Amino acid sequence: MDSEEIDVLVIGAGPSGTVAASIVNQAGYSVRIVEKMMFPRFVIGESLLPRCMEALDAAGFVPALEAQGFQKKFGAKFVKDEQIADFDFSNKFSTGWDWTWQVPRADFDNLLATEVRKMGVPVDFETEVTDIEFFGTDSITKVVGPTGQERNVKARFIIDASGYGRVIPRLFKLDRPSNLPGRKTLFAHFEDPKRYTFDEPDRITIISHEGEVWAWVIPFSNGYTSVGFVGNPEFFDQFEGSVSEQLRQIIKTNAFTNRRFADSAFVMEPRLLEGWSVTTDRFFGDGFVLTGNVTEFLDPIFSSGVTLATVSGHRAAQLVCQQLAGGPVDWQQDYVAPTMQGVNTFRSYVMGWYNGTLQDIIYAANPDPEIKRQICSVLAGYVWDLENPYVKHHARVLGSLAKLVRMEAANAGQ
Ligand code: FAD
Numbered sequence: 001m002d003s004e005e006i007d008v009l010v011i012g013a014g015p016s017g018t019v020a021a022s023i024v025n026q027a028g029y030s031v032r033i034v035e036k037m038m039f040p041r042f043v044i045g046e047s048l049l050p051r052c053m054e055a056l057d058a059a060g061f062v063p064a065l066e067a068q069g070f071q072k073k074f075g076a077k078f079v080k081d082e083q084i085a086d087f088d089f090s091n092k093f094s095t096g097w098d099w100t101w102q103v104p105r106a107d108f109d110n111l112l113a114t115e116v117r118k119m120g121v122p123v124d125f126e127t128e129v130t131d132i133e134f135f136g137t138d139s140i141t142k143v144v145g146p147t148g149q150e151r152n153v154k155a156r157f158i159i160d161a162s163g164y165g166r167v168i169p170r171l172f173k174l175d176r177p178s179n180l181p182g183r184k185t186l187f188a189h190f191e192d193p194k195r196y197t198f199d200e201p202d203r204i205t206i207i208s209h210e211g212e213v214w215a216w217v218i219p220f221s222n223g224y225t226s227v228g229f230v231g232n233p234e235f236f237d238q239f240e241g242s243v244s245e246q247l248r249q250i251i252k253t254n255a256f257t258n259r260r261f262a263d264s265a266f267v268m269e270p271r272l273l274e275g276w277s278v279t280t281d282r283f284f285g286d287g288f289v290l291t292g293n294v295t296e297f298l299d300p301i302f303s304s305g306v307t308l309a310t311v312s313g314h315r316a317a318q319l320v321c322q323q324l325a326g327g328p329v330d331w332q333q334d335y336v337a338p339t340m341q342g343v344n345t346f347r348s349y350v351m352g353w354y355n356g357t358l359q360d361i362i363y364a365a366n367p368d369p370e371i372k373r374q375i376c377s378v379l380a381g382y383v384w385d386l387e388n389p390y391v392k393h394h395a396r397v398l399g400s401l402a403k404l405v406r407m408e409a410a411n412a413g414q
Contacts, residue, residue: 003149003327006030009155011129013039015159015290018112021121022059023317027070031121032153034143034213036128040106044273046226047073047204047218047303050089050382053097055107055310064115070101071221072202078294078362079256080208085362091386093373094382100128102204102218129167132158137287157320161313163293169280178277180299180350184236186247187228188270194260204303207256212354214301215257224267227257230300233274237411243270283329283339295375296343299350307381312339337385345383348394357402364405373399
């Protein structure tokens with residue numbers, strides 16, 4: 001069996017893996033990515049947040065992304081019947097990037113993988129990790145290539161960025177259920193000829209549909225738009241037929257999506273996904289670290305996935321280089337704590353969205369402008385800015401603000 005030795009093996013060529021590999025490569029260590037699929041490949045997660053631009057920039061990807069002409073995104077718009085709440089990222093509280101992109105992920109991820117290869121990082125496509133054995137911090141990983149041939153990769157460190165593949169948690173039985181209830185989504189890409197009549201393309205639109213059910217509308221620069229409904233599985237049970245027929249019926253039950261997409265053709269076969277929230281017992285161990293979706297994926301409502309993936313990939317790669325250089329690394333304090341700071345801030349907002357607290361705040365008739373700036377920062381992904389009280393005290397501020405907003409609404413007779 002073929003065998004090779006490198007400093008760092010990265011599993012997965014999604015945004016987390018390519019950012020991590022670029023940072024390791026910049027530090028002068030040998031690094032290789034193994035990727036199960038052939039690219040371009042479809043993955044969901046199309047609306048980015050401005051905070052991820054810092055990580056993409058550190059990895060050297062921004063010029064190539066700029067040249068690609070992806071749809072620029074400057075904010076998030078929430079729509080509930082006739083109510084509209086617009087968050088413009090240039091009004092956010094935290095300093096940093098105030099725009100990002102909305103991307104068909106097949107093209108975006110393919111570009112990142114192409115760029116990282118140009119930087120000198122080998123990417124083995126159609127190469128799947130099937131087994132890993134650790135010897136202290138060193139490891140031997142068994143991979144199977146496109147023609148079924150097996151080979152071993154010896155590495156001093158592994159960065160597991162395998163997303164929904166969850167390679168190390170699965171191999172070492174570290175998976176644990178999330179504390180969020182299982183949800184389901186039906187989505188597709190549509191032609192969008194009515195785009196300029198009903199909406200601006202430079203934002204994600206999030207529609208509060210009914211109860212816990214909401215929809216995303218994400219326009220791309222190619223003229224197509226991604227539309228998906230998310231909710232409890234029971235909501236979807238009332239619609240019959242194929243996945244396409246169900247999505248067609250659901251589109252008609254909402255005034256916004258009916259007006260804009262009832263007559264629009266699908267440009268991809270609609271898809272169904274469910275039960276994506278999962279976490280793991282540990283984010284690191286001797287000779288490995290987990291990044292991106294492998295750590296914890298919460299919920300799509302605030303488009304946090306790629307931001308958490310790129311920021312954790314960036315941070316993990318810096319720490320891996322520090323350790324390989326012989327420096328001390330306190331993985332719990334330097335990696336797990338900041339990662340969980342971001343995840344837990346988003347968790348409070350996700351829970352607040354589904355229990356209605358955050359929706360009352362978002363749709364308040366007269367929002368306090370400073371508080372709106374602070375919440376806007378979270379929506380832009382600045383969940384590590386502890387100067388922001390809506391980050392620092394995320395677990396309790398939303399509840400007290402919602403009470404105030406509800407009292408004001410009651411006093412105003414709404
Ligand atoms: P991935 O992008 O999943 O990449 C991991 C790679 O690892 C894959 O290419 C895979 O083929 C490879 N791999 C897996 N197993 C193996 C193996 N055994 N060997 C080798 N390679 C392997 N996020 C956003 O930011 N914005 C959104 O609008 C958004 N919307 C979403 C909507 C829904 C319904 C869902 C479920 C998620 C959404 N997300 C969104 C989240 C987003 O999909 C993920 O957070 C993001 O893709 C994570 O990136 P990653 O690099 O960690 O993993």
